[in-house]
Amino acid sequence: MTATERQKRIEEYLQKAEFASLEELSAHVQASISTVRRDLTSLESFGNLKRTHGGARVVTPHTDEFAFSARDTHQLEEKEAIGRAAAALVQPNESVIIDAGTTAYHVALHLLNKAQMVVTNSLPVANLFGSASKMEVVVSAGVIYPRLGVLVGPLAVETFSKIHADVAIMSAGGIALDGVTNSHALLIDIQRQMLRGARKIILCLDHTKFGRKSTMHLCGLDDVDIIVTDSQAPETMVAALRERGNEVVLAEKHGP
Amino acid sequence: MTATERQKRIEEYLQKAEFASLEELSAHVQASISTVRRDLTSLESFGNLKRTHGGARVVTPHTDEFAFSARDTHQLEEKEAIGRAAAALVQPNESVIIDAGTTAYHVALHLLNKAQMVVTNSLPVANLFGSASKMEVVVSAGVIYPRLGVLVGPLAVETFSKIHADVAIMSAGGIALDGVTNSHALLIDIQRQMLRGARKIILCLDHTKFGRKSTMHLCGLDDVDIIVTDSQAPETMVAALRERGNEVVLAEKHGP
């Protein structure tokens, strides 16, 4: 790995995690702490990040600062893996609906320049694709739900009622054997329209969502074509899902 | 394999991989490290890639944010002044339509927490208000026009056809005595709907736009209620505009 490449990966990692310790970064890029230190000082002078005691944090300008937790360093590796696995299920030049939510965001990261068209109601996702000029990105109308940067409300529902796509990348608050649930009431109507508008439904959930039930029922398991989760998902539930006919993909984390 | 062919393959490989070490490239094109080195120096001078220690990377335009907004230091002081002056014309708790474009963006900066509701088709503006959670921010549907982060197309037009507001903050490519013009054909239809949907039209232009005509006619001067510009606007045109009944506000830059 070249020095430039390493620095870019440090930047990327920080973009996702907001903060990272030297040890964490050192492990992630397979270089010594010293080297990471030097990289950080170098990157800092370009203004993209700020060094702190023990690590570094992103210096977010004024734009993309939705409090939404693509920056959740906690399940980062899992979501990263799920993102990669789910993106692999999308054929080049397919059109993709991307749900709001952190897991779907990670899928979006891996879809850059792969899908032909993307439809989303998530501002972070829109920002992500907005600069990658190769793809056609459709954003739904709607009112911004503040902290998450999601477009909600009747206008959003209406947009999705008019749009069809090959694949929908969905996330949710919980999955159990009697169906998929979500906690944000405002999102349910929109997600139902997404489900209606897509030919193939890919549901992305990290293992913590298994067996959980959120407040609102979103859809049944028959409405979902493929479930992508990480390898820590409870085996019994995975088995049960497969038993009843759902395709379940277990995403393997892989090191750099 | 000819030298040209080899260089082309190096370029192709880099396009896909983004980074590559010399060893990697050398193996891929079946040539010695030295030759690859020379090829890279040559290719670098054509600007398609950048050499790094140990390899090379594609020269990504890296417009990870939308190219314009804060980066555009062109006429920054003027736009700042215009932004302040135009924002002062908005009453608290009015609803405001905000056009795409750098000048309108500066108005938006001054409207934070002032207007009651904001409607926009500009992603930078949406991002701006998205985190300031007090206000209701409506975003239009549409396809992202890449480098500017503007939502365009029929979906955008449709959204604005349904929306009404007290004030519209508009920008344009040029103003002359026979009307207002803009250069982006895609925006014209949307802007017309904005004009129709607002009770009061505030047009914001820096002085360089005066006397200029862009490709597309947007509206007549009678459609505009107030024109906000900076103090360097040509006096003759300002006088002429006032003569014919337009209200013109000259924004004073205020320095330290």
Added chain:
DNA sequence: GAATAGTTTGGAAGAATTTGCAAGAAAAAT
């Protein structure tokens, strides 16, 4: 077809850069 001039290729030696480590200084934590 052979000889010659010019270009390209692969390699080697020395210069320059980068990397990892360790010791002392500085900063947080207790």
Added chain:
DNA sequence: ATTTTTCTTGCAAATTCTTCCAAACTATTC
């Protein structure tokens, strides 16, 4: 105040870069 952690600085080892050179190849001329 002391202990622990982290940061800076200096240094030697390793890697990579530049520069030069000889061999191989191409094209031109006789």
